[in-house]
Amino acid sequence: MEDSHDHTGVLDAVMERVRSHIGEGRVADYIPELAGVDPDEFGFAMATVDGDLYSVGDHARTRFSMQSITKVFTLALVMHGHSGSDVWKRVHREPSGNAFNSLHQLEFENGVPRNPMINPGALIVTDQLLSDTGDSAGALQDLLCAETGDPGLHADNLVAESETRSGDRNRALAYLMASFGTIRNPVPEVLDHYFRQCSITISCEELARAGLFLARRGRRSDGSELLSPSDARRILAVMLTCGTYDAAGEFAYRVGLPCKSGVGGGILAVVPGVCTVAAWGPGLDEKGNSVTAALALEAFTDVTGCSVF
Numbered sequence: 001m002e003d004s005h006d007h008t009g010v011l012d013a014v015m016e017r018v019r020s021h022i023g024e025g026r027v028a029d030y031i032p033e034l035a036g037v038d039p040d041e042f043g044f045a046m047a048t049v050d051g052d053l054y055s056v057g058d059h060a061r062t063r064f065s066m067q068s069i070t071k072v073f074t075l076a077l078v079m080h081g082h083s084g085s086d087v088w089k090r091v092h093r094e095p096s097g098n099a100f101n102s103l104h105q106l107e108f109e110n111g112v113p114r115n116p117m118i119n120p121g122a123l124i125v126t127d128q129l130l131s132d133t134g135d136s137a138g139a140l141q142d143l144l145c146a147e148t149g150d151p152g153l154h155a156d157n158l159v160a161e162s163e164t165r166s167g168d169r170n171r172a173l174a175y176l177m178a179s180f181g182t183i184r185n186p187v188p189e190v191l192d193h194y195f196r197q198c199s200i201t202i203s204c205e206e207l208a209r210a211g212l213f214l215a216r217r218g219r220r221s222d223g224s225e226l227l228s229p230s231d232a233r234r235i236l237a238v239m240l241t242c243g244t245y246d247a248a249g250e251f252a253y254r255v256g257l258p259c260k261s262g263v264g265g266g267i268l269a270v271v272p273g274v275c276t277v278a279a280w281g282p283g284l285d286e287k288g289n290s291v292t293a294a295l296a297l298e299a300f301t302d303v304t305g306c307s308v309f
């Protein structure tokens with residue numbers, strides 16, 4: 001990826017791989033407000049640590065629901081604060097091998113979630129960020145606004161309300177953890193922040209820019225340190241092993257990059273020291289990962305050879 005010609009070739013190859021698959025998969029409908037998203041949309045963007053931004057697809061600038069991709073950013077905020085080491089007493093760092101909203105493992109593991117990339121783990125992280133800042137959703141929004149350079153980035157209230165109405169599974173996870181004493185703030189408050197966080201909308205171009213601190217070894221866009229290089233590396237390790245739920249092994253095989261997906265159909269991937277890549281297509285596979293975004297990332301690593309392996 002030396003010059004713009006190479007980038008054009010990469011973007012063309014991504015489009016080529018994805019084109020005939022656009023529309024495949026199933027849009028998440030367990031959150032009713034997401035069910036109406038057009039399944040034929042697709043976007044892809046790459047942001048380099050040198051400040052270049054490249055994109056392809058008709059919808060690289062269309063905003064979509066971040067959903068679980070927010071879990072990487074809230075984890076980074078908690079690790080930035082003094083509670084970084086404390087949070088690891090409350091959530092493990094192992095792949096779950098189960099669905100992102102599964103309950104049964106949580107019960108026999110005494111309310112300590114397997115990792116922060118699945119719902120119960122992210123609820124613990126949100127609880128911690130709420131204790132640290134008094135406003136978990138606000139802290140996340142501030143970070144995203146600053147890193148994308150768009151002060152207007154915000155939660156979609158309709159999606160947040162829809163998640164609240166249909167969120168019994170997340171309520172069950174949170175109350176189960178509260179029964180073990182692993183959630184500290186009032187459950188309704190933690191859930192309110194969690195739902196508002198998930199419902200933030202962002203485009204591929206914005207997401208690629210927002211995640212660059214992970215490619216820059218923890219440095220934010222203004223040069224300040226969000227994470228130490230070691231903590232940035234650790235988050236990437238958690239993304240690689242847990243970021244795509246019970247498909248993390250498949251993603252390591254096919255893509256070979258730390259990734260985080262969300263049921264809005266977005267996936268953020270990081271090439272450490274080089275760039276971030278964000279892909280979006282609303283149709284999901286049975287594990288809850290976007291079909292076209294996964295194909296796009298696979299094409300990206302095939303063509304560029306950019307992989308951690």
Ligand code: GLN
Nearest residue numbers: 067068100119198262263
């Ligand atoms: N808000 C969604 C939920 O809690 C996030 C899940 C996801 O993106 N995997 O179910």
